[in-house]
Amino acid sequence: MSKKISIAIDAMGGDNSPDKTIEGIKIFINKNKSYNDFIFNIFGKEDVIKEKLKKKNIETSFINIINSNTVISDDETPLSAIKNSKNTSMWNCIQHQIDGKSDISLSAGNTGVLLVISRMILKMMSDVSKPALAGLWPNQNGMNVVLDLGANIECSDQNLVDFAELGSALFKSLFPNEKPKVSLLNIGSEEIKGTEILKVASKRLKELSGEDNFIYNGYIEGNNIMSGVSNVIITDGFTGNIALKTAEGTAKFITNNLKKSLTENLLSKISLIFSYFSLKKFKQKLDPRKYNGAIFLGLNGPVVKSHGGTDSIGFYHSIDLCYKIVKGQLMTQIKKNLQHSRSDKNSL
Amino acid sequence: MSKKISIAIDAMGGDNSPDKTIEGIKIFINKNKSYNDFIFNIFGKEDVIKEKLKKKNIETSFINIINSNTVISDDETPLSAIKNSKNTSMWNCIQHQIDGKSDISLSAGNTGVLLVISRMILKMMSDVSKPALAGLWPNQNGMNVVLDLGANIECSDQNLVDFAELGSALFKSLFPNEKPKVSLLNIGSEEIKGTEILKVASKRLKELSGEDNFIYNGYIEGNNIMSGVSNVIITDGFTGNIALKTAEGTAKFITNNLKKSLTENLLSKISLIFSYFSLKKFKQKLDPRKYNGAIFLGLNGPVVKSHGGTDSIGFYHSIDLCYKIVKGQLMTQIKKNLQHSRSDKNSL
Numbered sequence: 126m127s128k129k130i131s132i133a134i135d136a137m138g139g140d141n142s143p144d145k146t147i148e149g150i151k152i153f154i155n156k157n158k159s160y161n162d163f164i165f166n167i168f169g170k171e172d173v174i175k176e177k178l179k180k181k182n183i184e185t186s187f188i189n190i191i192n193s194n195t196v197i198s199d200d201e202t203p204l205s206a207i208k209n210s211k212n213t214s215m216w217n218c219i220q221h222q223i224d225g226k227s228d229i230s231l232s233a234g235n236t237g238v239l240l241v242i243s244r245m246i247l248k249m250m251s252d253v254s255k256p257a258l259a260g261l262w263p264n265q266n267g268m269n270v271v272l273d274l275g276a277n278i279e280c281s282d283q284n285l286v287d288f289a290e291l292g293s294a295l296f297k298s299l300f301p302n303e304k305p306k307v308s309l310l311n312i313g314s315e316e317i318k319g320t321e322i323l324k325v326a327s328k329r330l331k332e333l334s335g336e337d338n339f340i341y342n343g344y345i346e347g348n349n350i351m352s353g354v355s356n357v358i359i360t361d362g363f364t365g366n367i368a369l370k371t372a373e374g375t376a377k378f379i380t381n382n383l384k385k386s387l388t389e390n391l392l393s394k395i396s397l398i399f400s401y402f403s404l405k406k407f408k409q410k411l412d413p414r415k416y417n418g419a420i421f422l423g424l425n426g427p428v429v430k431s432h433g434g435t436d437s438i439g440f441y442h443s444i445d446l447c448y449k450i451v452k453g454q455l456m457t458q459i460k461k462n463l464q465h466s467r468s469d470k471n472s473l
Numbered sequence: 474m475s476k477k478i479s480i481a482i483d484a485m486g487g488d489n490s491p492d493k494t495i496e497g498i499k500i501f502i503n504k505n506k507s508y509n510d511f512i513f514n515i516f517g518k519e520d521v522i523k524e525k526l527k528k529k530n531i532e533t534s535f536i537n538i539i540n541s542n543t544v545i546s547d548d549e550t551p552l553s554a555i556k557n558s559k560n561t562s563m564w565n566c567i568q569h570q571i572d573g574k575s576d577i578s579l580s581a582g583n584t585g586v587l588l589v590i591s592r593m594i595l596k597m598m599s600d601v602s603k604p605a606l607a608g609l610w611p612n613q614n615g616m617n618v619v620l621d622l623g624a625n626i627e628c629s630d631q632n633l634v635d636f637a638e639l640g641s642a643l644f645k646s647l648f649p650n651e652k653p654k655v656s657l658l659n660i661g662s663e664e665i666k667g668t669e670i671l672k673v674a675s676k677r678l679k680e681l682s683g684e685d686n687f688i689y690n691g692y693i694e695g696n697n698i699m700s701g702v703s704n705v706i707i708t709d710g711f712t713g714n715i716a717l718k719t720a721e722g723t724a725k726f727i728t729n730n731l732k733k734s735l736t737e738n739l740l741s742k743i744s745l746i747f748s749y750f751s752l753k754k755f756k757q758k759l760d761p762r763k764y765n766g767a768i769f770l771g772l773n774g775p776v777v778k779s780h781g782g783t784d785s786i787g788f789y790h791s792i793d794l795c796y797k798i799v800k801g802q803l804m805t806q807i808k809k810n811l812q813h814s815r816s817d818k819n820s821l
Binding site: 279310370 | 611612613623626627658660667668695696697698699700708714715717719720722724725727728729730731734735737738740741743744745746747750751752754755758759
């Protein structure tokens with residue numbers, strides 16, 4: 126690709142911004158400047174951003190600042206934001222993208238507002254009726270793509286089938302050397318289990334399963350999400366959100382208890398001297414900042430939402446995610462998948 | 474209580490039975506014989522059970538064997554079981570209970586069949602339209618009761634309200650010194666979040682909240698299930714099953730990775746010498762056998778399902794659960810709760 130990957134970044138959204146966003150950009154530039162194949166379009170208060178860039182000694186050749194004086198507050202509801210969000214740093218990101226000047230947008234601001242603005246400006250793809258929020262989730266062999274994580278609390282069987290097409294396209298763009306293996310999240314692996322919607326979606330996914338889009342692996346239960354059997358996990362936004370947050374809560378509960386156990390007495394504290402490097406690696410593997418970034422799928426362009434509370438390292442990972450998504454040609458992969466599914470449907 | 478707590482046990486259900494069931498009974502008797510306030514009615518092949526009891530040197534004064542020659546297979550579907558289950562060890566347990574000769578039944582056999590048989594023989598309580606499957610789930614301050622874990626994939630707002638009454642009664646019977654604090658599992662804590670069913674149920678629970686049944690704490694998100702803010706978590710069977718299994722899978726993923734990290738090199742192996750006792754305590758706290766046993770609620774009598782794949786220690790914990798449920802007078806607590814809720818409704 127001779128054209129540079131162009132990423133629109135809302136520098137002002139989330140806690141401690143623009144400090145963390147600018148610091149995240151610095152980390153990315155330092156790691157990837159030798160490739161010289163990317164450009165950041167940064168939206169926010171120009172003078173503040175310029176000052177931070179200078180203070181942090183960041184190479185400005187990778188950066189293009191577009192002044193946006195207003196910022197969307199975290200208290201804004203999606204409804205009030207429609208009136209108040211024009212010309213904010215978030216709005217201007219997405220507008221830049223629809224104008225063809227950026228390939229992808231990234232913000233750590235208000236999720237609901239970002240979803241509404243993205244949908245308003247980028248619009249739904251003509252073949253998809255509902256957008257989904259996809260996320261990364263580690264498994265025993267590597268990484269899962271899981272969707273929907275909360276954009277739609279109720280989904281039809283067609284929505285779930287669409288999510289499978291969108292999610293496997295995302296997987297292919299992120300992990301070009303692996304095959305997407307799709308499963309539907311359910312309360313049992315037998316065919317008779319689950320709701321009617323799941324049964325109809327499962328039947329359709331079985332028909333669509335094939336080498337050129339994805340392999341359908343049938344139902345998966347919650348305890349196997351991280352087993353690595355499948356790597357694209359499909360569910361409605363209610364269930365997906367609860368599964369993701371339950372996993373987060375469980376991980377926190379266990380690591381808190383482990384920490385308590387390993388510091389409870391002198392002997393266990395001595396053990397930490399010997400296990401320091403191993404435990405550090407263990408901690409790094411589970412570091413939620415590595416999986417930071419939810420991807421809005423189904424719009425005429427990709428948008429990534431960084432966790433509002435993450436730090437500069439988490440924000441760096443969401444920039445890296447944007448870079449990989451564009452490099453892996455997500456939109457081309459999605460169109461290919463949807464074409465396959467639609468033409469197959471018409472021929473039935 | 475002068476009357477002994479009488480527990481009907483299907484000795485034949487689950488893997489490695491009756492070995493593990495008999496061994497579990499032995500552990501319970503050894504720990505509790507000084508109280509002398511319980512009796513086991515054991516159902517299964519009399520000669521086999523007698524031989525095991527003798528071999529394991531178990532005091533038979535606590536035991537009453539009722540011969541049942543047939544056993545329900547794990548492959549039986551609930552439908553075929555209705556025809557084939559009469560006079561099996563599982564059927565005879567529940568029959569014994571409805572005849573007033575046992576206070577509670579326990580089986581590690583086929584879950585679907587146990588649910589169907591229990592419902593057929595014990596019947597639903599007149600005020601409850603759907604039975605629920607409740608389980609124990611550790612939290613930062615102690616223990617949660619969570620329901621429904623999979624008996625009903627779709628639930629009405631009234632079902633969820635019933636589950637709150639049933640679940641908080643179970644909590645009171647198990648932890649008489651603590652107050653039940655109810656929350657509805659949802660994808661956000663704000664009132665506008667979630668489905669219409671959840672919103673209606675939440676409104677009703679707010680009206681019912683009070684010192685004499687339970688305190689309603691509003692919505693809870695997946696990441697707070699284990700935080701200890703609430704201790705009775707209410708959800709439909711689809712979501713509950715997926716949340717529980719996702720937590721199990723996450724715990725397994727983390728502990729597997731921890732094990733790998735702590736044995737990866739000589740230094741980390743040395744650390745294990747110093748952390749041995751602390752890690753052992755940590756492991757014990759998370760041991761799933763301690764939480765073994767799902768409780769069917771809403772029938773005219775309590776039935777406990779032990780995990781089929783558990784061992785004798787897990788089975789012992791499910792016996793202990795039965796003992797505590799009867800001692801805590803679950804059925805009286807349920808009737809009190811339901812009466813409160815129904816009279817309140819009539820007065821509206």
